[in-house]
Amino acid sequence: MNILVVGAGFAGSICARELVEAGHKALVVDRRDHIAGNAYDVKDEHGILIHQYGPHIFHTNSERIFNYLSKYTEWHYYEHRVRGVVNGKQYPFPINRDTLNQLYDLDLTEEQAAEFFEKVREPKEKVQTSEDVVLNSVGRDLYEKFFLNYTKKQWGLDPSQLKAGVAARIPTRTNSDDRYFTDTYQAMPLHGYTAMFENLLNHPNIQIKTSTEFKDVLTTENQFDHIVYTGPIDAFYDYKFGHLPYRSLRFEREHLKNVEQYQSVGTINYPNDFDFTRITEFKHLTGQKHSSTSIVREYPTAVGDPYYPIPRDENEKLFKQYQALANVEENVTFVGRLAEYRYYNMDQVVGAALNAVDKILGK
Structure with a gap:
């Protein structure tokens, strides 16, 4: 054919x-x-490998899919970590036991963290919206601190106007695991996504x-x-x-000369401050060694290339x-x-x- x-x-x-x-x-x-579509990556004018259309972090539980892509790339093993900024301070996100302890000045065990969530959650008989998901899981205060305004920025809609699946993607943990994903396979194409697509x-x-x-x-x-x-x-x-x-994104890129590391983790979310949702520093993702660094701020928008079905x-x-x-x-x-x-x-x-x-x- x-x-x-x-x-x-x-x-x-x-x-x-x-x-x-x-x-x-x-x-x-x-x-x-x-x-390479939205996964396209390229070296910027300073020699830093950046993701042109925002961070793409590969993770899967499927051995079949990981092995399939392994025919076309070697891997750089990488576990993504995110922090959420609330009142000027950074906290582990998704919310875990350490988030609670740092935010509320507590010293909870895993069991006590589970009891904390049980106490503050607002049980919903029917979980239909993203707001329902989060309130049902972590209650109002954490919802307002980490989710409400981020969602409004990201989607241009209140969480009560979005289907449950959006928020259901983000777990809540009673342990101290601060990885964004817990999939079996977490890695980035060693020479970048574009190189992998060239092989494909x-x-x-x-x-x-x-x-x-x-x-x-x-x-x-x-x-x-x-x-x-x-x-x-x-x-x-x-x-x-x-x-x-669709929801689209506008990217504001910045190169920081002679700054080896701009932030402590790959991505930092800003749910309540600024017009952008998050800042990603690419060297965390790629493992690239360089004396300077490049970052990107993401501004969700209603116009532009289609990124996210709403x-x-x-x-x-x-x-x-x-x-x-x-x-x-x-x-x-x-x-x-x-x-x-x-x-x-x-x-x-x-x-x-x-x-x-x-x-x-x-x-």
């Missing part, structure tokens, strides 16, 4: 590689001038065209047996039912209209965060892409 793959991020690149491994040919197009797409039967709109290659001369589409599903159908809402019932309803059209497509496969309007982690996109290929080959 001659296959057109729209998008050179995780979903598109993995589908392309697996389909050519099965004997087909693939043309991969991307409207941006580079491969390095095959004689894969042709790549960047700075290319996919509709521009759908000409009478170019005949494709199948399309793998990883872009926004509403764009594919020319916004027939209206635009699906999890609300009315948006899900609109997506379902597009999905109904997608379901009857014979020769188009929709896969990925934008095409499926799903808040996927990177490993989940890898899994979705591998499953999509199985279905295409099964046909």
